[in-house]
Amino acid sequence: MINRVVITGLGVYSTIGKNLEEVRNSLYAGKSGIGFDQERKEFGFRSGLTGVIEKPILKGQLDRRLRVGLPEQGEYAFLATQEALANARIDMDFLEANDVGILYGNDSSAKPVIEATDTLRAKRDTMLLGSGSVFQSMNSTVTMNLSTIFKLKGINFTISGACASGSHSIGMGYFLIKHGLQQQVICGGAQELNMYSMGSFDALSAFSTKESNPITASKPFDKNRDGLVPSGGAATVILESYESAIKRGAPILAELVGYGFSSNGSHISQPSVDGLVKSMEMAMRDAGLTNAEIDYINAHATSTPVGDGFEARAIDKLFSDVKTPVSSTKSMTGHECWMAGASEIVYSMLMLQNSFIAPNINFESPDDDSAKLNLATKTIDKNIDVFLSNSFGFGGTNSSLIVRKIKK
Amino acid sequence: MTEAELIEKVNDLLVEEFEVDRAAISPDAVLKDTLGLDSLDYVDLVVVIESNFGFKVKPEDFMGIVTFQDFYSYALKRVTEKV
Numbered sequence: 001m002i003n004r005v006v007i008t009g010l011g012v013y014s015t016i017g018k019n020l021e022e023v024r025n026s027l028y029a030g031k032s033g034i035g036f037d038q039e040r041k042e043f044g045f046r047s048g049l050t051g052v053i054e055k056p057i058l059k060g061q062l063d064r065r066l067r068v069g070l071p072e073q074g075e076y077a078f079l080a081t082q083e084a085l086a087n088a089r090i091d092m093d094f095l096e097a098n099d100v101g102i103l104y105g106n107d108s109s110a111k112p113v114i115e116a117t118d119t120l121r122a123k124r125d126t127m128l129l130g131s132g133s134v135f136q137s138m139n140s141t142v143t144m145n146l147s148t149i150f151k152l153k154g155i156n157f158t159i160s161g162a163c164a165s166g167s168h169s170i171g172m173g174y175f176l177i178k179h180g181l182q183q184q185v186i187c188g189g190a191q192e193l194n195m196y197s198m199g200s201f202d203a204l205s206a207f208s209t210k211e212s213n214p215i216t217a218s219k220p221f222d223k224n225r226d227g228l229v230p231s232g233g234a235a236t237v238i239l240e241s242y243e244s245a246i247k248r249g250a251p252i253l254a255e256l257v258g259y260g261f262s263s264n265g266s267h268i269s270q271p272s273v274d275g276l277v278k279s280m281e282m283a284m285r286d287a288g289l290t291n292a293e294i295d296y297i298n299a300h301a302t303s304t305p306v307g308d309g310f311e312a313r314a315i316d317k318l319f320s321d322v323k324t325p326v327s328s329t330k331s332m333t334g335h336e337c338w339m340a341g342a343s344e345i346v347y348s349m350l351m352l353q354n355s356f357i358a359p360n361i362n363f364e365s366p367d368d369d370s371a372k373l374n375l376a377t378k379t380i381d382k383n384i385d386v387f388l389s390n391s392f393g394f395g396g397t398n399s400s401l402i403v404r405k406i407k408k
Numbered sequence: 409m410t411e412a413e414l415i416e417k418v419n420d421l422l423v424e425e426f427e428v429d430r431a432a433i434s435p436d437a438v439l440k441d442t443l444g445l446d447s448l449d450y451v452d453l454v455v456v457i458e459s460n461f462g463f464k465v466k467p468e469d470f471m472g473i474v475t476f477q478d479f480y481s482y483a484l485k486r487v488t489e490k491v
Contacts, residue, residue, distance in 0.1 A: 128455055131449065
């Protein structure tokens with residue numbers, strides 16, 4: 001059985017907006033979510049740059065027992081999922097009566113682990129860690145909490161694929177629905193945004209140090225880029241079989257038509273053109289689309305000198321004859337890591353729904369690789385029927401997704 | 409700390425931690441039912457007491473604590489012992 005897979009709900013909580021409407025406005029305006037955190041400098045960070053997010057207050061919204069196990073990124077994921085379920089018109093009665101699944105990307109929960117260790121060193125008694133610590137600390141924290149909160153009864157686990165986690169979660173949900181194993185899957189990605197989670201990444205000198213003007217620090221593809229800016233939040237994409245969506249009378253926002261993946265089989269942090277090309281080609285083959293049929297590419301490009309160059313060469317290899325518009329929304333959001341693959345589907349969906357291409361802000365001059373791309377450096381009002389979204393991660397994990405406006 | 413002060417402090421902490429209506433708390437009320445405690449919540453109760461009163465409730469001590477009055481008496485005894 002091969003099902004068509006559609007998107008029926010979206011939700012987001014990010015540094016550029018706390019819901020879809022705010023995020024859509026920020027994307028269109030080219031608004032940055034980046035700031036400077038002095039505490040990081042005092043803690044020994046090379047860079048104090050970070051995405052800035054409003055901490056949600058869930059007391060009063062969510063029962064205490066359901067809150068105590070939620071770490072920071074779990075709170076973001078709860079809010080994003082609540083928004084996505086609401087606009088997919090899925091309520092608690094439906095969740096109780098159907099085997100809705102969850103596959104969410106998450107690849108760390110550093111803060112609860114560190115806080116628990118600090119408590120243990122001070123108190124020398126594990127019982128004083130409280131009941132929430134274990135549920136906050138595990139990598140599967142988002143799926144274990146959301147499946148409990150939303151009473152989910154289908155597939156339930158976390159995808160950890162570094163900075164491609166969110167994208168792979170959507171790809172895996174797509175496979176399950178396509179092959180008839182699930183009818184609805186809550187997919188997404190969440191990323192904690194605290195300094196404890198990012199110290200070891202800062203150690204690699206991977207972060208931009210353009211601290212004097214934070215909103216211009218993230219400059220993917222620009223000749224003078226000097227590193228990424230760590231960021232976070234959560235984004236949720238509700239995937240559903242076309243038949244289920246029609247039967248429910250659900251809003252069908254678009255169709256997920258292609259998923260491609262690959263592993264570079266080489267360096268732990270350096271990408272490879274061949275691996276990226278393979279991932280994009282596989283997605284296009286799966287979608288049955290040619291390069292000319294893709295209207296927009298949401299690049300993974302994080303603003304690191306090395307990574308962006310590899311992606312630019314890979315995109316050029318496949319799209320040089322059609323010069324498809326490309327932008328990296330990380331120029332505004334920073335690098336949302338485990339969340340990015342899902343949030344960038346949400347960002348691209350907002351562009352598809354509202355007929356614009358969000359700008360790759362802070363781009364001033366190309367290097368030899370990015371000069372070959374058709375970069376959208378300003379907001380472009382343009383109809384988008386099909387987009388491709390790339391996500392790549394440490395260890396050489398690659399994921400590409402293709403989404404198309406629905407054809408009846 | 410007088411008994412009245414201790415009772416007020418315990419009630420404040422329980423209302424804050426377990427988000428219950430203060431009016432539901434009375435000396436004769438059953439602690440578990442009123443606070444809606446499950447097995448995990450007892451772990452948090454231990455943390456709340458330790459961090460505010462400086463003594464640790466042993467899990468086996470909960471066996472003898474049914475009502476709020478039982479809990480006040482137990483806490484007063486432990487606080488007094490500590491002094």
